[in-house]
Amino acid sequence: DAGVTQSPTHLIKTRGQHVTLRCSPISGHKSVSWYQQVLGQGPQFIFQYYEKEERGRGNFPDRFSARQFPNYSSELNVNALLLGDSALYLCASSLEVLAKNIQYFGAGTRLSVL
């Protein structure tokens, strides 16, 4: 079975632009979470979706938004890009949102904002 897949793998944008990152969860997984990993730091939680509904968001501005589709894939959108948005964006999927459910990560999308 395929793992969590993310596209694109690498993206270069300029300040002020908009970006859309995509994630396909492991087959059968209904929950998707997004994390931002700045160079030299651990991942920071951005969003969690379950059954197409937002279950929570981290401390990120409204320029960040996301959605989950009926097939459980997800998009992360970032508007009005800033230099500080340059990071590795990780998607993780899990069966559900229970404490015991393991989150499996994709290889991430490396976003560079110039």
Next chain:
Amino acid sequence: AQTVTQSQPEMSVQEAETVTLSCTYDTSESDYYLFWYKQPPSRQMILVIRQEAYKQQNATENRFSVNFQKAAKSFSLKISDSQLGDAAMYFCAYRVLFGGSNYKLTFGKGTLLTVNP
């Protein structure tokens, strides 16, 4: 606020030897999960081992084991018989309850492990 602290930014070990990576965390919960993830240069976060707080027994996965000290809020990872493929960034993570019944991961800053041949 829940925090995870990894006090060793970098560690090195000789191939075939044993190394221990440290992690401490802060929480007011009594039942929770702790994880060690490995992130090689390929960037994909790979789950190494998981510990459930209500279990007294330390988790073990082949060459990887943990020393879980609940009272001290300590969760260290021991890698035995280190291999070149173990070289990676290792992150300690804590499963945090939010929004009533949802969970997210809170990560430490990571420890970069180098394995010397």
